[in-house]
Amino acid sequence: MSNRELKACGRHGHVTYAPDEPDLAGRLRAETALGASWRCLRCGDWVLGEPASRGPADEAPVPPRGKALRQLTILRVLAVERIVRAVILVAAAYGVYRFSSAQTALRQSFGSWLPAARPLADRFGVDLDRSALVNEATKALHAGKGVLTLVAVGLLVYGLVEGVEGVGLWLGKRWAEYLTVVATAVFIPYEVYELSKTVTATKLVAFAINVAAVIYLIVAKRLFGVRGGSEAYERDLQGQSLLEVRVAGEDAHLGRDEPGRGVGMSEVGAGQGERAVVPSAGARGQ
Secondary structure (H helix, E strand, O other), X not given: OOHHHHHHHHHHOOOOEEEOOHHHHHHHEEEEOOEEEEEOOOOOOEEEOOOXXXXXXXXXXXXXXXXXXXXXXXXXXXXHHHHHHHHHHHHHHHHHXXXXXXHHHHHHHHHHHHHHHHHHHHHOOOOHHHOHHHHHXXXXXXXXXXXXXXXXXXXXXXXXXXXXXXXXXXXXXXXXXXXXXXXXXXHHHHHHHHHHHOOOXXXXXXXXXXXXXXXXXXXXXXXXXXXXXXXXXXXXXXHHHHHHHHHHHHOOOOOOOOOOOOOOOOOOOHHHOOOEEXXXXXXXXO
């Protein structure tokens, strides 16, 4: 048990489970002066009250713990980055759409503003005729409305895809991992091309994040056949469901004569870092 598991249970509640198999249920259940308590499958603490769910041992919930919990934390960091990117892209799509509707007025304003700004620019040594910013603005102002509409739609679709990725990664969905790898890898060649033209800190950081995310997801989550692929991943999850129940029950060495089983909610196996938990009134129903 680590602080990470305890914090997860503090945020989301304990995960208690009563397997149908009597021998396993007996290992996960303890009688106290206050009533029955069940061992949490995530943090290992004892929780007073009825278990959150019941069923066969091989259908027991497998809450992320240890390495799996660390992986979920990384996925959620990636999810936040994807959601922020989605918000920016959707806002950009809206901006392009509004720009296209006011393009004529903006073109006229820009045409009258540019000559007036030349004396000030000359005083500061800025050649507006060779300014990359002015050239790009001129191209945008003279772009066809159909082109701007396509740009707005493209930004909107890309933003929605990023948003779906973010939500899926936050929830730890496997399909979101595949979607993230594919959607990110598609743009890596373009990022390499952009870096070959000009190298900036922003481009380098974005490129490094995208490459690291693709490699991490493929290797750590066994995507596209790597390290046994999806079959090994699913087999590990299915086997772990029963394993978690057995380990949770067996590593406590719950003999009937252990201290703490019949004396209220006193320390149980204190040498192993396990302790009994008396949940609040609101948490006893979990």
